[in-house]
Amino acid sequence: MRNYSAATEVLLSHIKLRLDAEHRAQIVAMGQVATKVPQTEFLPAVQTREELQQRFRWRLSRLFMSETQNEWFQTIFHAFCTESDSAKFWTVSDLGEFMTSTFPSELAFCVAEAAPILHRCLLRLGSFPYHNDPHPTLSLDVLRTGMIILLRLDRDNLLDPEIDEASLVFPDRLSTQQQLLLFQSMTEPQGTFVNPSRSAADDHHVGKALEIITYGNFKRNARFPTAVTQGPKYPPVEHFPSSNSTLTTGSIPVEDFRPLLRLMLLTQLYVAGIDPDNFTSLLSEIEAATDCLLTTFLNGEESSSAVSFTTFSNALRKLVPNVFLGLPRLLGPLHSVKTFPSATPPSSLAEAQEMLKRLFTPSVKPQSPADGLIMNLPVLSQLSMSLPQDFPIEAPEILHASREVDMEHVKSHLTKTSKARILLVSGKTGQVPAIFGVYVPIGCSPASLAKPSVIFQLAPIHRAIHQTGDLVPSKESFVEDSSCLTLALGDATLVLTQGSIKGSLNAQFDDGTSQEVVVDAIEVLSFEGRFVCVNTFR
Incomplete structure (x- = not known):
């Protein structure tokens, strides 16, 4: 009888330990504070959609954010959140108030108008892998998950990157x-979409979530490392x-x-220390640049009211690969930990905003670069969305600037230095202002544009032709003509001609279109030094 009692006690003790471990795991998976699960225990396998999402959020926060970052994030979340029926979440207004904290008041409207799409984006990414049927509110766990995915804090572990030559230029x-x-x-x-004939591709994001959840679903014996105990089968x-x-099948309303594109133009140069407050007196120029940039995502159809996936993907692959670097x-400030100025967290919205403004002043x-005849900060911001990421955007030197086309001077300044150079040409095609140009990288000659050269147009539409793969023979060569300069890259050709009164530029692109521009200004700029990276917000 005594032996039976001892065995029963051992069995009951084991069951109790297992139930306690599962209970703690469920609490942890829901984002609540709990004691650590013993090393000999495994988290139970998820069985439902809700369990899958909860475990995924928990795993993502533990794998890609430190304990200090999680504590900081929770403090910031609670400082700006809305509370209703004991639930805490961020509204569009809350997100706007948070982002505005580090912006000058003159640009507050730019942040507020972009807040709805950013809130939607965070809400849906935070609902991964069911972002096509998102959670109703932006709760703490949903916001944290959305932030990790949007800012790619997962270091590309969630979705596979593409490794090729272009990724070296645009990492x-x-x-x-x-x-x-x-x-x-x-x-x-x-709304809810049910696919009656689902394929592996349709389930791709669920599979990726399971990969994150089951990562490390085994234990090694401390004394015998080759002895492995597998966790529960999922x-x-x-x-x-x-x-x-x-x-x-969806689309993004214009x-x-x-407003998001406009905000990206304002934040594009922040890594070089050129913060949004430098743009407060350039709002009309920013609006014009935004309209030009928008055409990239509408495939030139200005009357379109929405962005399709085809044009969205084409723009990110070929034209503006750096457009979202300002995120x-x-x-x-949601994850970049700073030292709190006081022992207690901020007690009001105004106090929280003031704290973030102080802590995140760029170091x-x-x-700011001086304005030229064509070059200014909005142009530089727009241009850097298409140029290689290591381009030293903060240090331009104007080698030549003129209202007239002096071909001798233009060619001289383009060829006499091996530094990175940009040729900018502005004018009008009909009555419409236009800007064209070419980027010549370090050590490259205009006579044979090699990778990663770029021929671009900044107005009235934005487009770019990159040479990031193997060099494609150009249709034209660098013409040695005293009154003419031809620059070609693949199927794009710019022909600059010196005239007796006004110079002209003929631009031909791979889609069969061509434009004739009456030139009113020309600049040759060089860029020297190494790219400066300010990590205040990283």
């Missing part, structure tokens, strides 16, 4: 998978509802997307 460009996810997160939710991807990962400037403030 932060989005892969095809990342472009699709970002597009889906910005579109307006279309259901297959097909057990869970489909994530509809291939869905591209009325939402345009850390907006959301960096480096280089002098």
Whole structure:
């Protein structure tokens, strides 16, 4: 009888330990504070959509954010959140108040108008892998997950990057998978979508979530490392509802997307220490640049009211691969830990905003580049969205600037230095202002534009032709003519001609279009030094 009692006690003790461990795991997976699960225990396998999402959020926060970052994030979240029926979450207004904290008051309206699409984006990404059927509110866990994915704090562990020659020039460009996810997160939710014939591609995001959840689902024996104990078996991807990962039928309303592009122009140069407050007197120029940039995502159709996935993906792959580099400037204060100025967290919204404004004042403030005949900060911001990421945007030197085309001077300044150079030409095609140009990288000759050269147009539409792969023979060569300069890259050709009264520029592009521009200004700029990176918001 005594032996039976002892065995029963051991069995009951084991069951109690197992139940306690599972209970603690469930609490932790819901984002609550709990004691650590013993090393000999495993978290139970998830079985439902809700369990899958909760565990994924928990794993993401533990894998890619430190304990200090999580504590900081929670403090900032509670300082700006709305509370209703005991639930705490961020509204569009709350997100706007948070982002405005580090912006000058003159630009507050720019932040406020972009807040709706950013709130939608964070809400949907935070609902991953079911971002096509998102959570109703931006709770703490949802916001944290959305931030990690949007800012790619997961270091590309969630979605696979594309490694090729172009990725060396644009290391932060989005892969095809990342472009699709970002597009889906910005579109307006279309309601629950049931695919009767789901495929592996349709379930791709569910599979990725399971990979994150089951990472490390085993234990090694401390004394015998080759002895491995496997964790619980998880259901297959097909057990869970489909994530509809291939869905591209939605669209991004222009009325939402345009304010985001404007905000990206204001934040594009922050890594070089050129913060948004440098643009407060250039709002009309920013508006004009935004309209030009928007055409990139509308495929030249100005009457279009929405951005499709085709044009969205094409713009990110070929034209403006750096367009979203300003996102850390907006959301960096959510995870970039600073030292609190007091022992207690901020007790009011105004106090929280003032604290963030003080803590996130850029540590480096280089002098803004001087305006030229064509070059100014909005042009530089727009241009850097298409140029290689290591381009030293903060240090331009104007080698030549003139209202007339003096071909001898233009050629001389383009060829006499091996520094990175930019030729800018402005004028009018009909009555419409236009800007064209070419980027010649370090050590490259205009006679044979090699990678990573760029021929671009900044107005009235934005487009760019990159040479990032193997060199494609140009249709034209560098013409040695005293009154003519031909620059060609692939199927794009710029022909600059010196005239007796006004110079002209003929631009021909690979889509068969051509434009004739009457030149009113020309500049040759050089850029020297190494790219300065300010990590205040990282």
